[in-house]
Amino acid sequence: MAVNIKNLKTDILIVGAGPAGLTAGLYSGRSGVKTVILEGRAASRLGISYTIENYPGFPAIESRELLEKFRRHALMFGAEIIAEDAVAFGLDLDPKYVTTKDMLIEAGAVILATGKPLPRERLIPGEERLIGQGVSYCATCDGPLFRGQTVIAVGGAGEALEEIRLLAQMGCRPVWVPDRKAALDEGTVNGLKAAGVEVVADGRVREIAGQRRVEKVLLERAGRVEEVKAAAVFVFREMATGLLFSKAGIELDHRQCVAVDRFQRTNIPGVFAAGDVTCGGLQVVAAAGEGCVAALQALAYLRSRPKPAK
Secondary structure (H helix, E strand, O other): OOOOOEEEEEEEEEEOOOHHHHHHHHHHHHOOOOEEEEOOOOOOHHHOOOEEOOEOOEOOEEHHHHHHHHHHHHHHOOOEEEOOOOOEEEOOOOOEEEEOOOEEEEEEEEEEOOOOOOOHHHOOOOOOOOEOOOEEOOHHHHHHHHOOOEEEEEOOOHHHHHHHHHHHHOOOEEEEEOOOOOOOOHHHHHHHHHOOOEEOOOEEEEEEEOOOOOOEEEEEEOOEEEEEEOOEEEEOOOOOHHHHHHHOOOOEOOOOOEOOOOOOEOOOOOEEEOHHHHOOOOOHHHHHHHHHHHHHHHHHHHHHOOOOOO
């Protein structure tokens, strides 16, 4: 099965659509440069309904209403918002590249604004060590590499079902281990089985194992642990963006937060970070302020960047 990856070029790519990312987007969009914001599946904390009483100018405002105002403001100044998750980064290059499951995006500068890092305790043992060596978060991107081989699919989110079907269509032999809390209806399970997917509804992946790449998983079911040989593990849940950042060469601190200076610059030139991903004030106003600074610095970086030879 052919997989079509779209190519997109932009001046500034912002990863995350919370207050930091959307503020960065309105500043860069207003400057006239092409701006793309990756919204992703992980919702901003403002998407959880609560009342905010400490955002300047709004004595009391519902969080989702404020987020929508941020969004409309960024769109008004020309930012493009795309509902995609970043699954791989090439940040030490010029131009920089960010991959989603459907797109390869080329950018002059990148602003990371993905929100609070995913806690380490939610990771599967072995997941971090083998990212890019058989551990993947994107069927479209990496499924073709494992055609004809057994792959483990982990996660029960609704988005996972299409990804698992896609793995089967690509010629992989998927074994699906859903989240035990996931509600599985008989029709869905039977449909997956008919498509060639083995469903282990009562199992849990205890560990991903292998020397230099994924070789097997330790699967617990019915009170016993067994080894299942596999060429890859596809994890479908909220993205472990901190791990992807570190694999791309971004320095993280001891809390797994992106390390930045007072100008929101990371250790890689042309890459900036803002908002809760830096573990700063963890306040909406602080995130918006950091997003503004990151955008202004990204614009300055683009102006100073050597022009490519014609």
